[in-house]
Amino acid sequence: MSLEKRDEFDHHAWLKEKDLTAIERVFLTTLVVLDKRLRIVDYLELLEDAYYKINLQMPKSHTEQYDLDNKFWYWYPLYSLGFFSVLAYIVAAVSGALLGFYYAPSTASTAAGTPVAYASIKTIMQDIQFGFALRSIHRWSAQIMMAAVFLHMLRVYFTGSYKEPREVNWLLGIILISLSMVFGYTGYLLPWNQLAFWAGQIGVKMSLSVPIVGEWGAQMLFGGFSLGQPTIIRMYILHVFILPFVVTALIALHVGIVWVQGIAEPH
Amino acid sequence: MSDTDTTDDARTDGGEETADSESTNTRADGGPASETSGTSSELRSDGGETGIVAPDDEVPTWSERKERKAGLSRLTYEYFERSRREDQELRQESDYVERDVLGFPTWPHEIIRNGAISLFFVGMMILIAAALPPSLEMPANPSATPSIILPDWYLYWSFGLLKLNPLNPGLAVLDGGKIISDQLYGVLANIVVVGAVAFLPFLNKGSARRPVEQPFWAAIGVGGAVFSFTIAALAVQNLIPLPLSLQLNIVFIAPVVIGTMTYALLKTLREGYMYGLNRRYYMLRPPK
Numbered sequence: 001m002s003l004e005k006r007d008e009f010d011h012h013a014w015l016k017e018k019d020l021t022a023i024e025r026v027f028l029t030t031l032v033v034l035d036k037r038l039r040i041v042d043y044l045e046l047l048e049d050a051y052y053k054i055n056l057q058m059p060k061s062h063t064e065q066y067d068l069d070n071k072f073w074y075w076y077p078l079y080s081l082g083f084f085s086v087l088a089y090i091v092a093a094v095s096g097a098l099l100g101f102y103y104a105p106s107t108a109s110t111a112a113g114t115p116v117a118y119a120s121i122k123t124i125m126q127d128i129q130f131g132f133a134l135r136s137i138h139r140w141s142a143q144i145m146m147a148a149v150f151l152h153m154l155r156v157y158f159t160g161s162y163k164e165p166r167e168v169n170w171l172l173g174i175i176l177i178s179l180s181m182v183f184g185y186t187g188y189l190l191p192w193n194q195l196a197f198w199a200g201q202i203g204v205k206m207s208l209s210v211p212i213v214g215e216w217g218a219q220m221l222f223g224g225f226s227l228g229q230p231t232i233i234r235m236y237i238l239h240v241f242i243l244p245f246v247v248t249a250l251i252a253l254h255v256g257i258v259w260v261q262g263i264a265e266p267h
Numbered sequence: 268m269s270d271t272d273t274t275d276d277a278r279t280d281g282g283e284e285t286a287d288s289e290s291t292n293t294r295a296d297g298g299p300a301s302e303t304s305g306t307s308s309e310l311r312s313d314g315g316e317t318g319i320v321a322p323d324d325e326v327p328t329w330s331e332r333k334e335r336k337a338g339l340s341r342l343t344y345e346y347f348e349r350s351r352r353e354d355q356e357l358r359q360e361s362d363y364v365e366r367d368v369l370g371f372p373t374w375p376h377e378i379i380r381n382g383a384i385s386l387f388f389v390g391m392m393i394l395i396a397a398a399l400p401p402s403l404e405m406p407a408n409p410s411a412t413p414s415i416i417l418p419d420w421y422l423y424w425s426f427g428l429l430k431l432n433p434l435n436p437g438l439a440v441l442d443g444g445k446i447i448s449d450q451l452y453g454v455l456a457n458i459v460v461v462g463a464v465a466f467l468p469f470l471n472k473g474s475a476r477r478p479v480e481q482p483f484w485a486a487i488g489v490g491g492a493v494f495s496f497t498i499a500a501l502a503v504q505n506l507i508p509l510p511l512s513l514q515l516n517i518v519f520i521a522p523v524v525i526g527t528m529t530y531a532l533l534k535t536l537r538e539g540y541m542y543g544l545n546r547r548y549y550m551l552r553p554p555k
């Protein structure tokens with residue numbers, strides 16, 4: 001018996017018979033080579049599944065099924081507000097990541113007598129190519145996201161979409177809008193200008209006024225009872241590390257639940 | 268005894284695969300577990316034999332055993348079985364009309380449309396950012412309190428709630444002293460407002476979706492939205508040329524007035540609107 005491998009299915013003859021174009025032959029050869037090594041065939045089912053999910057044929061919606069929409073449901077354009085919030089969030093995240101390359105969270109004094117954080121924002125705005133644009137885009141996308149989220153919440157309220165199976169998403173939404181506001185607040189403090197400092201002052205006062213846990217909260221969030229280096233570092237870590245992960249995960253969950261439950265239809 | 272009971276009950280529902288239909292039937296009647304049935308005697312065999320039986324087709328598999336476990340897990344299993352059956356029945360009796368194409372495929376139709384919308388929105392954001400650049404105020408100076416201290420606009424409502432201290436009741440017993448500090452009062456106001464909004468789905472139930480179907484709740488919503496503006500105006504009270512007491516009145520009265528107007532308006536619209544809606548609905552689905 002020969003030690004040479006036998007081609008039991010006579011792949012060569014099969015290939016010849018198929019009369020493939022060059023592209024097809026290259027593709028098939030690559031596929032065979034990869035499959036011999038990585039057992040792609042085992043994952044084909046997964047791929048197929050994904051393919052059909054992507055090309056999903058949507059079932060008829062409630063309004064379609066009962067033909068209730070011959071009168072236009074005039075709220076529908078507002079259903080895009082949730083998506084618009086996600087979009088603005090993504091723009092803020094990208095521009096924020098770029099700003100993060102140049103920003104320095106420090107209250108130490110520069111030679112000019114301004115805090116380092118403030119000076120780094122100034123550098124971004126005055127010296128760095130597109131820095132001014134970047135900061136402007138970051139601020140505006142954050143503002144627009146907040147506006148979109150508020151309006152999204154109003155549309156969910158006035159279309160009664162928070163009812164029966166969707167209470168969890170409403171609660172999740174409350175958490176998301178609160179965290180978004182914390183996101184905005186922590187970002188507001190980062191330039192360490194007058195507005196930032198005094199908004200921070202109010203934050204400390206607020207948390208100190210809470211009985212029992214107030215002082216602990218002030219130390220945890222602001223790093224003490226007066227503002228300084230510990231405050232700005234905490235705000236920075238919250239703004240660029242903790243909140244991005246938490247809020248992104250919660251948005252994914254929120255939208256995932258919408259995917260599973262479907263959009264609420266008017267009856 | 269109780270052990271035997273549970274096993275037998277469990278057998279009743281897992282029924283399909285039980286071998287001796289006789290004993291299954293007796294048990295399915297709901298009578299007390301019969302002492303004479305084969306399974307029970309097996310369980311009680313503590314005397315002569317080993318009690319170990321070679322597995323055959325009737326021996327439940329590990330997953331079957333797991334399904335039949337007593338307690339919460341069993342309840343869960345039964346519930347899922349039931350709801351699956353319910354779904355199946357609903358599907359069978361549904362008058363859902365099948366079509367060849369039920370909607371647009373995600374790719375390319377939806378993706379291209381959504382991509383166009385996304386690009387438009389992002390472009391709009393960049394345009395706004397280019398047209399209205401942000402400013403950078405003076406650097407932080409702990410020794411100079413600015414005359415106007417404000418957070419970003421989306422926190423004005425919260426900031427306004429912090430300024431409700433004129434409403435913090437003083438007690439005559441305490442010589443007009445207050446039980447809780449003004450700041451704590453403001454923090455509590457925030458918690459109450461957010462809590463009330465969060466609690467909403469548990470107060471307003473039912474399947475109504477359109478504001479006309481529920482004028483009361485629509486009025487509450489409009490009142491709330493108006494309140495978010497009036498309370499935000501309280502945050503900038505030092506920029507508004509009105510006496511504080513007047514402004515405090517506006518904060519609470521405007522939402523009520525506008526809410527009432529909404530209620531009246533929707534009540535008026537309601538009849539005609541609901542009439543048309545019901546007519547369309549019942550023309551398509553005449554009552555059985």
Ligand code: HEM
Nearest residue numbers: 079082083085086153161162169170173174176177263264
């Ligand atoms: C970071 C903020 C948020 C993001 C990114 C977000 C995103 C979304 C998206 C993309 C949808 C799909 C439907 C649509 O676009 O309208 C949705 C639905 C929903 N959202 Fe939000 N949302 C946010 C905040 C909120 C808030 C504040 C609430 C309410 C308190 C809320 C409650 C809901 C509910 C109940 C649904 C289901 C609506 C339906 O099925 O018709 N969300 N969200």
